[in-house]
Structures are given as C-alpha cells and as structure tokens.
Amino acid sequence: MNFSKQLIYWYLINKRDLPWRTTDNPYYIWLSEIILQQTRVDQGMAYYFKFVENFPTIKDLADAQEEHVLKLWQGLGYYSRARYLHFSAKYIVNEHNCIFPSSYNTILKLKGVGDYTASAIASICFNEPTAVVDGNVYRVLSRYFGIFTPINSTNGIKEFKKLAQQLIDVKKPGIHNQAVMEFGARMCKPQNPDCNNCPLNDSCFALSKNSIKELPVKVKKLKIxxxxxxxxxxxxxxxxxxxxxxxxxxxxxxxxxxxxxxxxxxxxxxxxxxxxxxxxxxxxxxxxxxxxxxxxxxxxxxxxxxxxxxxxxxxxxxxxxxxxxxxxxxxxxxxxxxxxxxxxxx
DNA sequence: GACACGTGGGG
DNA sequence: TCCCCAAGTGT
Structure with a gap:
C-alpha cells in the first residue's frame, strides 16, 4: 500500500466523529475550517455549534450585524476571522447569488480564505484534488520523508505543497486530506508521537534516524x-x-x-x-x-x-x-x- | 519576507 | 514557570 492508501485506511478506522464530518454543505465546511485555523478542535467545537444555530444559512450570516458575529466569536481569538467570515458571507450573497463558489480558484477569492482553506473546501466539498498543507501535514511529511527545509520558509512552503500535491489521492482528495491531518493530530503528534502503533513505522525516515524531535524544522522566534x-x-x-x-x-x-x-x-x-x-x-x-x-x-x-x-x-x-x-x-x-x-x- | 493577529492546553 | 503550539491569512 502506498502512503495515501495506508493513511486513508488508518483514518477510516480511527477518525473522530466531528459534526462537520457529517455534512458536505460547503457553508458548514467553510465555517469549520475558519474556526479551526490555529485553533484546537476542543476549543472550536462550541463555537461551531453556536454559529450553525444562530446562522443556519449563508444568508442568515450575511444579514447579521457585525457586532452580533463578533459577540459569538468572543473568546476564540484572531477576530479578523469573524470579520472576514461575515464579509465573505455578504460577498457570496451579493456576488454569487447565495451559491457557495465551487472551485479552488473561486473559493480562494473569499477574504480570510488562503491556500489551506481553499484546498480543504475544494477537496472535501467538490472533489477537487488540491492538497492541504497545514501544521499537521508539515509535521507528517517532514518526519516521514526526512525533509529538513524549514516549514516557515518560502522554499519550505513551496516544497511541502508540491510534495503534498504529488501524494494526494485524486480519486478521493477530500478523504485523503482529512486523513493526513487527522493522522498528524492523533498519531504523529508534535510531542510523544505514537510511533509504536503507527501504521507507517516501518518506513518512516525520522523514526529510523531517531530525528522525530528535530522535525519539522522551524526558523525564527518572534520577540515578545x-x-x-x-x-x-x-x-x-x-x-x-x-x-x-x-x-x-x-x-x-x-x-x-x-x-x-x-x-x-x-x-x-x-x-x-x-x-x-x-x-x-x-x-x-x-x-x-x-x-x-x-x-x-x-x-x-x-x-x-x-x-x-x-x-x-x-x-x-x-x-x-x-x-x-x-x-x-x-x-x-x-x-x-x-x-x-x-x-x-x- | 517579516510581522501582526488571541486564546488556552500540555509537557 | 515557561515555552510550544493549534485544521493560517493579510499586509
């Protein structure tokens, strides 16, 4: 089995039941992806439920006052996410007749949506084979393939995106993307990865070279x-x-x-x-x-x-x-x- | 390219 | 206590 097939096999057995995994409504997937940017599932979950309940449709969100949207977002941090979410909802209502854009390139035009989020929505909702590269993917790929290029360098970003794109299962890109991320979050964790039970432990570069702790490489520290x-x-x-x-x-x-x-x-x-x-x-x-x-x-x-x-x-x-x-x-x-x-x- | 942008959990 | 970091994006 190749890399993707092994991870998908692992994923289908071990994935968590998360509320946004029972829908392919792009609005809900979008909402979940924005909430989960730089945010743990445990922390974002309650906010996802709040937003779905208060704004069941894009139109409901677009019609809301910004103050209401920010109030619901209160405590989650990175408030530009909420402002852009609201802004983009109005954009979809006004410029797309309430229909969520259905390709990577058009999704990418939404404010607050970058390469990661556009890839996630396009693959999960529209079956477009665009690979996601988030913190999990950087970690999994750098360890498994032994890539020491800093993940937050221009070269690193390009290199990992290219590799991820080569690995993707073009028949089920959405499952593939979620499998890599879930695997990174639950198995190939930043600290104490569960290498003993890892389905890839017979072919992992970092495990064989004892360099789990060195990967991924990240440069720069911002001064407080x-x-x-x-x-x-x-x-x-x-x-x-x-x-x-x-x-x-x-x-x-x-x-x-x-x-x-x-x-x-x-x-x-x-x-x-x-x-x-x-x-x-x-x-x-x-x-x-x-x-x-x-x-x-x-x-x-x-x-x-x-x-x-x-x-x-x-x-x-x-x-x-x-x-x-x-x-x-x-x-x-x-x-x-x-x-x-x-x-x-x- | 570097930095701004939040909050809370875990080792 | 301190540091890392979590499904990133905009400027």
Missing amino acids: KNRYFNYLVIHSKSNTTKMVKREKGIWLNLYEFPLIETSEPIDKNQLIKHEIFNDLFDSKELNVKLFTREEKPHKLSHQHIFTKFWIVKTRDSKNFNNSWDDIEKLPVPALIDNFLTQYKSN
Whole structure:
C-alpha cells in the first residue's frame, strides 16, 4: 500500500466523529475550517455549534450585524476571522447569488480564505484534488520523508505543497486530506508521537534516524513586546460607564473601556495628569482607585499586556452613555471579559 | 519576507 | 514557570 492508501485506511478506522464530518454543505465546511485555523478542535467545537444555530444559512450570516458575529466569536481569538467570515458571507450573497463558489480558484477569492482553506473546501466539498498543507501535514511529511527545509520558509512552503500535491489521492482528495491531518493530530503528534502503533513505522525516515524531535524544522522566534494598558472603568453620577470600539490593531472592532497606553507602568499621580485622562472629565472631583487584581500579564502570542484597571467615580455624566447591562451585549476581548467577571463578583 | 493577529492546553 | 503550539491569512 502506498502512503495515501495506508493513511486513508488508518483514518477510516480511527477518525473522530466531528459534526462537520457529517455534512458536505460547503457553508458548514467553510465555517469549520475558519474556526479551526490555529485553533484546537476542543476549543472550536462550541463555537461551531453556536454559529450553525444562530446562522443556519449563508444568508442568515450575511444579514447579521457585525457586532452580533463578533459577540459569538468572543473568546476564540484572531477576530479578523469573524470579520472576514461575515464579509465573505455578504460577498457570496451579493456576488454569487447565495451559491457557495465551487472551485479552488473561486473559493480562494473569499477574504480570510488562503491556500489551506481553499484546498480543504475544494477537496472535501467538490472533489477537487488540491492538497492541504497545514501544521499537521508539515509535521507528517517532514518526519516521514526526512525533509529538513524549514516549514516557515518560502522554499519550505513551496516544497511541502508540491510534495503534498504529488501524494494526494485524486480519486478521493477530500478523504485523503482529512486523513493526513487527522493522522498528524492523533498519531504523529508534535510531542510523544505514537510511533509504536503507527501504521507507517516501518518506513518512516525520522523514526529510523531517531530525528522525530528535530522535525519539522522551524526558523525564527518572534520577540515578545511588553505593553502597558490603563483602563478607566468609569462610574458616572448616574452609574453609567463608557466603552469604546477599538479602531486599529489588536481586537479591531471589539469594545473596551477608555484606554491610556503607556511605554512603562504608571501610578495614580501619573495617570491623573495624563492628557487623555483629563480630556474625559470636566469635574475635578474624582475618586480614582486601582482595582486590585493579579499582576499576571495577558499573554498573546506576540505581546504581553500588563493591565491596570482604574475605577474612576465622577460627578460627570456627559459622554458616559453605557449602562452596565448594555455592555454585556458588546463583543469584548478576553482581557475585558475576565475583568468584568471578577469585578462583578466583588 | 517579516510581522501582526488571541486564546488556552500540555509537557 | 515557561515555552510550544493549534485544521493560517493579510499586509
């Protein structure tokens, strides 16, 4: 048996029952693929059910408000996925008469859909023999064939795509693609792969050369940047507060309290002298108190955010138009959501 | 080509 | 604790 046939054989016996594996509706496959980008199945599952329930069709998704879509996505991270999902749903409704595009090239035109996702949908839903190359595929191929080209180099990306394309079973590309990925996720895992029970263990380069731990090769480490956030949790005279929509960078279009970002940690004296702080308030009669919480930074993959939540009580009410009930409906980053949970329990 | 973009689980 | 990383894409 060749590589593909062995993996498909293994897959048909060992695959998990996942909800998107019982449908060939391209909308649901698309949805699942977007949710699963850089995301574990266990983490994404609940979101898949939420979206299918709230938006059973592409039209339902297209008709939704972005705020609603982001609220359902809250907590999953990489929020551009949700914005592009919504954007592309509107595009399919308006430009494709609600019909999901049915070829690799036309699927690739969707925002938020790159080579991987277009290949996955085209193969699974439309039987087009386009090979997927995701983290699992890089790992499986690099180990089995002994390829030391860095997977995140331009050459590596080309080389692995070419190899994957040569290996694909053109008769059942969808099954083949899912088999390689499932095999990578369950058998040829990053740590402690189950080589003893691996159906390919008599012909695996890395196993025979004892180089499992060296593969796949990945270059570069991104440097973590530290950022210092000061959120103003305002209580107005009438006990309203203020949330603002983020307009750039991380958490785009999600909501947060008024933010003062500094290059270093600041104390209360520095805070109340800050221009942004003073522009917010007319009254000088303010009660400013630091909300005590853990010093743990909010860790993102590329930055650590050190946050102080300042509770500010003011006699003003102008511009502080959000009720505490209203803000529950707004999409917020996990950092804000975690704070609100702690704050309310106090 | 390098970097931005989240969150949570596991060793 | 720290680091890796998980069905990537856009700029």
